[in-house]
Amino acid sequence: QTKWNLASAYPATNFHTENLVKFAEDVKTATKGGLEITVHPNASLFKAPEIKRAVMTGSAQVGEVLISVHENEDPIYGVDVVPFLASSYPDAMKLWQAQKPFLEKKFESQGLKTLYAVAWPPQGIFANKEINKIEDLKGTKWRSYNPGTARIAELVSAQPVTVQAAELAQALAGGIVNALMTSSATGVDSKIWESLKYYYDTQAWLPKNVIMVNKTAFDALPADQKEAVLKAAADAEKRGWEVSAIKTKENAEKLTANGMKVLPPSPELAAAMKKIGEELTADWLKKAGADGKALVDAYKK
Amino acid sequence: MDIVTLSGLLLIALLVLLGSGVWIAIALLSIGWLGMQFVPNVPSSGTVLATTIWGNSASWTMAALPLFIWMGEILFRSRLSEEMFRGLAPWLNRIPGRLLHVNVLACGIFGSVSGSSAATCATVAKMALPELKKRGYDEKISLGSLAGAGTLGILIPPSIMMVIYAVAADVSIIQVFLAGFIPGALVMGLYSGYIILWALLNPKRMPPPEPLMSLREKLSESAKLIPCMALISLVFISLLAGWATATECAAWGVAGSLAIAWWSGTLSRTSFWQSVMGTTRVTCMIMLILAGASFMSTSMAYTGIPQALAAWVQTLGLGPFGLIAALTVMYIILGTALDGISMIVLTTTVVIPMVQQAGFDLIWFGIFLVLIVEMAEVSPPVGFNLFVLQTMSGKDSNTVALASLPFFGLLVIAVAIITIFPGLVMWLPRLVFPG
Amino acid sequence: MTGDRREGFTGMVRRSLDLLYLGAGWLAGLFLISIFALMMGLSIGRQVGLNIPSGDDFTSWAMAAMAFLGLAHTFKSGDMIRVELLFERFKGRIRQVMEILCLSLALVMSGYFSWHATMMSWDSYRFFEYSQGVLAVPMWIPQIGYALGLIILTIAILDELVIVLSGRKPTYEKPPATTAEEVVERALQSGV
Ligand code: NA
Numbered sequence: 020q021t022k023w024n025l026a027s028a029y030p031a032t033n034f035h036t037e038n039l040v041k042f043a044e045d046v047k048t049a050t051k052g053g054l055e056i057t058v059h060p061n062a063s064l065f066k067a068p069e070i071k072r073a074v075m076t077g078s079a080q081v082g083e084v085l086i087s088v089h090e091n092e093d094p095i096y097g098v099d100v101v102p103f104l105a106s107s108y109p110d111a112m113k114l115w116q117a118q119k120p121f122l123e124k125k126f127e128s129q130g131l132k133t134l135y136a137v138a139w140p141p142q143g144i145f146a147n148k149e150i151n152k153i154e155d156l157k158g159t160k161w162r163s164y165n166p167g168t169a170r171i172a173e174l175v176s177a178q179p180v181t182v183q184a185a186e187l188a189q190a191l192a193g194g195i196v197n198a199l200m201t202s203s204a205t206g207v208d209s210k211i212w213e214s215l216k217y218y219y220d221t222q223a224w225l226p227k228n229v230i231m232v233n234k235t236a237f238d239a240l241p242a243d244q245k246e247a248v249l250k251a252a253a254d255a256e257k258r259g260w261e262v263s264a265i266k267t268k269e270n271a272e273k274l275t276a277n278g279m280k281v282l283p284p285s286p287e288l289a290a291a292m293k294k295i296g297e298e299l300t301a302d303w304l305k306k307a308g309a310d311g312k313a314l315v316d317a318y319k320k
Numbered sequence: 321m322d323i324v325t326l327s328g329l330l331l332i333a334l335l336v337l338l339g340s341g342v343w344i345a346i347a348l349l350s351i352g353w354l355g356m357q358f359v360p361n362v363p364s365s366g367t368v369l370a371t372t373i374w375g376n377s378a379s380w381t382m383a384a385l386p387l388f389i390w391m392g393e394i395l396f397r398s399r400l401s402e403e404m405f406r407g408l409a410p411w412l413n414r415i416p417g418r419l420l421h422v423n424v425l426a427c428g429i430f431g432s433v434s435g436s437s438a439a440t441c442a443t444v445a446k447m448a449l450p451e452l453k454k455r456g457y458d459e460k461i462s463l464g465s466l467a468g469a470g471t472l473g474i475l476i477p478p479s480i481m482m483v484i485y486a487v488a489a490d491v492s493i494i495q496v497f498l499a500g501f502i503p504g505a506l507v508m509g510l511y512s513g514y515i516i517l518w519a520l521l522n523p524k525r526m527p528p529p530e531p532l533m534s535l536r537e538k539l540s541e542s543a544k545l546i547p548c549m550a551l552i553s554l555v556f557i558s559l560l561a562g563w564a565t566a567t568e569c570a571a572w573g574v575a576g577s578l579a580i581a582w583w584s585g586t587l588s589r590t591s592f593w594q595s596v597m598g599t600t601r602v603t604c605m606i607m608l609i610l611a612g613a614s615f616m617s618t619s620m621a622y623t624g625i626p627q628a629l630a631a632w633v634q635t636l637g638l639g640p641f642g643l644i645a646a647l648t649v650m651y652i653i654l655g656t657a658l659d660g661i662s663m664i665v666l667t668t669t670v671v672i673p674m675v676q677q678a679g680f681d682l683i684w685f686g687i688f689l690v691l692i693v694e695m696a697e698v699s700p701p702v703g704f705n706l707f708v709l710q711t712m713s714g715k716d717s718n719t720v721a722l723a724s725l726p727f728f729g730l731l732v733i734a735v736a737i738i739t740i741f742p743g744l745v746m747w748l749p750r751l752v753f754p755g
Numbered sequence: 756m757t758g759d760r761r762e763g764f765t766g767m768v769r770r771s772l773d774l775l776y777l778g779a780g781w782l783a784g785l786f787l788i789s790i791f792a793l794m795m796g797l798s799i800g801r802q803v804g805l806n807i808p809s810g811d812d813f814t815s816w817a818m819a820a821m822a823f824l825g826l827a828h829t830f831k832s833g834d835m836i837r838v839e840l841l842f843e844r845f846k847g848r849i850r851q852v853m854e855i856l857c858l859s860l861a862l863v864m865s866g867y868f869s870w871h872a873t874m875m876s877w878d879s880y881r882f883f884e885y886s887q888g889v890l891a892v893p894m895w896i897p898q899i900g901y902a903l904g905l906i907i908l909t910i911a912i913l914d915e916l917v918i919v920l921s922g923r924k925p926t927y928e929k930p931p932a933t934t935a936e937e938v939v940e941r942a943l944q945s946g947v
C-alpha cells in the first residue's frame with residue numbers, strides 16, 4: 020500500500036478542501052485501498068507560500084496552491100489574474116485549457132505534474148461608497164497585494180495600502196482599507212458588510228487553485244493506480260467548477276441578505292475597466308514573451 | 321509501530337532530553353526529527369525541517385513579538401515604575417489591606433505595558449517590597465500578593481504568552497488580547513478580595529494606618545502615573561482610530577515607550593542599544609523554541625498522533641468540563657517543572673484538536689492556557705516569579721512558595737469561573753469582532 | 756617562544772570568533788530596528804498617502820533575519836533556556852560529561868539544520884524562486900540570514916564544546932543574580 024500526504028492551506032470547511040477530501044476518497048476506492056492520500060488542511064503541514072516547494076522536494080506528494088501567487092517566478096503562473104482577460108466561468112475554463120500545456124511544460128522542469136484546477140468565485144470591487152465611474156476610485160485606500168492590484172491602484176490613482184490577509188477584517192473595521200478587489204467568498208468570510216456597503220460584480224478575474232503532484236511519486240505508481248488518480252482528478256475538476264459557480268450565487272445572496280448593495284458595474288465603469296484590462300494584458304504580454312503570446316492566442320482562438 | 325507506542329516513545333524521549341538539561345529548542349528539534357523517522361514516504365526530514373521553520377519564522381504576525389518585548393525593555397530602563405508606589409498609595413488607605421493593594425494595582429498597570437510576568441513581578445517587587453517592609457506590613461502576604469499579581473503581566477495585554485499562543489494555534493493576536501481584559505480584571509478582583517479578607521481576619525498583623533492626604537496632595541502624587549496611562553491609551557488609540565493594524569500597534573507601543581524614556585531623561589545612546597540587544601537575545605531564545613515547536617508539530621501532523629489522541633479522548637466520554645478539569649490537572653503537574661513558553665508550544669499541537677472537538681473556542685482556550693501558565697509561574701520547584709522574589713527578599717524557596725499558595729488557589733478559582741462563564745472571556749472579542 | 760606564538764594565535768582565533776558572534780548579534784539588532792521602522796512607515800504612511808510596496812514581506816524577512824542572526828550571541832550569553840531542575844544537582848565530573856552530551860546533541864542538530872537551511876536557500880536560487888507580493892524579490896536573498904545565522908550558531912556550539920572538553924567552564928554559565936537590578940534584568944531576559 021502506498022501512502023501520500025496532501026498539503027493544503029485552506030480550512031477544512033472550504034469548498035476546495037471538501038473537494039480534495041472527496042478526491043482522496045475516490046482514489047482510495049478506485050485503487051481498493053492501494054493508494055491512500057491523507058489530506059492535511061489549514062496549513063497544518065506547510066504554509067501556503069511553501070506548498071509548491073514541498074511538492075517539488077517530495078515532502079508532500081500532492082499540494083494545492085493558488086497558482087497565481089507564483090507569478091513573480093514565471094508570468095505563466097499569473098495569467099488567470101490578468102484583469103478582464105477571462106471574466107466568466109466558461110472563459111476561465113477556456114483560459115485554463117490554454118494555460119495548461121504551458122503550465123505542464125514549466126512543471127515538467129520542476130518535477131511537478133498538474134492533477135486538476137478549480138476556479139475561485141470571480142473578483143469584484145468592494146467599496147465604502149458608490150463607484151459609478153472609474154474616477155470614483157481615485158484616492159480610495161485600495162488594498163494592493165500582488166502586481167496586478169498594485170498596477171490597478173496606479174492606473175485609477177487610488178492609494179495603495181499593504182495589509183496582510185490575516186489582518187484584512189480588522190483593517191476594514193478600522194478604515195485602513197476602504198476599497199478592494201476580491202472575490203465574494205472573501206467578502207462573506209470576512210463579514211465585509213460590517214464596514215463596506217457596496218459590491219460591484221465586475222468579474223475581473225477568476226483565480227485558480229491548482230492541485231499538483233510530485234512527478235517521481237506519480238511515476239512510481241502502477242499503471243492502474245495512475246489511471247485511477249487521473250480519473251478521480253478529472254471528476255474533482257468537474258465537481259469543483261460546478262460547486263464554485265453555486266458558491267458564487269450563494270455568496271451574492273449572503274451579501275444582499277446582510278444589507279450590502281450588490282450591483283453590476285455601470286456601463287461607464289465597465290468600459291473603463293475594460294480599458295484598464297487591455298493595458299494590463301499588454302503589460303503581461305510584455306513580461307511573458309513568446310510563450311505568453313502563444314497562450315493568449317490559443318485562448319482567444 | 322502503532323500510534324500509541326510511538327506517542328509513548330516520543331514522550332519518553334522528550335522527557336529524557338529535557339530532564340538531562342538539553343536546551344529546550346534543541347530537544348524539540350530532536351523529537352521532531354525522531355518523529356519523522358517513523359513516517360513512510362518522506363524523502364528528507366531535513367528539507368521538511370528547513371521549509372516549515374522558514375515558513376513559520378518569516379512571518380509578519382510574529383514581528384509583533386520582538387516589539388512588545390522591546391517595549392518592556394525600554395520602559396524598564398526608563399525607571400517608569402519607580403514612582404508608581406507613591407502614585408497609587410494615597411488612594412488605598414481606607415480599604416482593608418491598605419497598601420497591600422498597591423501590589424495588585426501596580427502589577428495590573430505595569431502589566432498593561434509589559435508583556436512578561438517575571439518582568440512585571442520583578443519591577444513592581446523592586447519598588448514595593450522595601451516600602452512595605454519599611455511600613456511594617458506582613459512579609460508573607462506581601463510576597464504572596466506580589467508573586468500572584470506579577471503574573472498579571474501575561475494575562476493583561478500585551479502579553480508575550482498570548483502572542484506565542486496565537487501564533488501556535490493560528491488565531492488572531494488581537495482577539496486573544498481583547499479576551500484577556502475581563503479575566504485580568506477578575507483576577508485582580510480575586511486578589512484584592514483575598515487581601516481584604518485576610519486583613520479583616522488578621523488585624524493584628526496590619527501596621528497602623530498612615531495620616532490621610534488632602535485630595536490635592538493625592539492628585540499631585542498620582543500625576544506620576546500619567547506617562548504609563550498615556551502609553552496604554554496610545555497603543556489602543558492607534559488601533560481603534562485605524563492608524564495601525566493589530567501587529568503595527570506594537571510598533572506604536574515602542575514609539576510611545578521611546579518618547580517616555582526620552583521625556584524622563586533616561587534615553588541615551590547606550591541605554592537605547594542595550595534595550596535593542598536585550599530584546600534581540602530574548603527574541604532569539606523564544607524564536608528558536610518556536611522553530612523547534614513548529615517542526616515538532618509538523619512532524620506530529622505527519623504521524624497523525626494529534627488526531628488519534630483527540631479521537632481517543634473522545635471515546636473516554638469526559639464531556640467538556642471533565643476535559644478541562646483533566647487538562648488543568650495535567651498542566652499543573654507540567655507547570656511545576658516547565659516554563660510557560662515550553663508548556664504552550666509543547667502541548668498546543670496535541671491538545672488543540674481535543675479542545676476543538678469538545679466545542680471550546682480557541683480564543684477562550686488561549687486565556688485558559690495563560691491562566692495555567694500563571695499558575696506555573698508561582699508553583700514550586702520551578703516558578704520564575706518565585707525565583708525573582710526569593711532573590712529580592714532573601715527568603716528561602718519554601719517561604720516564598722508557601723506565601724504564594726493562596727494566590728495559586730485563586731488562579732484555580734479563576735479557571736473554574738471562566739470555564740463556567742466563558743462569556744467573561746468571549747464578550748469583548750465578540751463585541752469587536754462579531755460572529 | 757613557540758608557546759607565545761600559539762598563545763597569540765589562539766588569542767586571535769578567540770577574538771575573531773567573539774567578534775563574529777557579536778557582529779551577527781548587532782546585525783540582528785539592526786534588523787529589530789528595521790522591523791520597527793517598517794511598521795511605523797506602513798502605519799504612518801497610510802495616513803499621509805505613502806505606501807511601502809511589499810512592506811509586509813520586508814518585515815517578515817527582517818523578522819527571520821533577526822531571529823537567526825542573533826542566535827550565536829544569545830547562546831554565548833547564556834540566554835538559551837533549558838530545564839535546570841535535575842541538571843543543577845549535578846556537580847563536577849558528572850556535570851562535565853552531561854554538558855558534553857548536551858553540547859554534542861546540540862552540535863549535531865544545529866549542524867543538520869544549518870545544512871538544510873543552506874540547501875533550501877541554494878534551491879531557491881537554483882529554481883528562481885521569487886517572493887509572492889507586489890515586488891518580485893529572489894527568495895535566496897532574505898534566506899541568507901536564515902542559513903548564515905544557523906551556521907554561526909553551529910560554530911558557537913562547537914566552540915563551547917571545545918571549551919568544555921578542555922575542562923574549562925562553559926561561557927554561557929551565569930552566576931546567580933544577587934542585586935535587585937540583576938534580578939529584574941534576568942527576569943526581563945527570561946521572556947516569561
Ligand atoms: Na501584559
Ligand code: NA
Nearest residue numbers: 655696699702
Ligand atoms: Na512552576
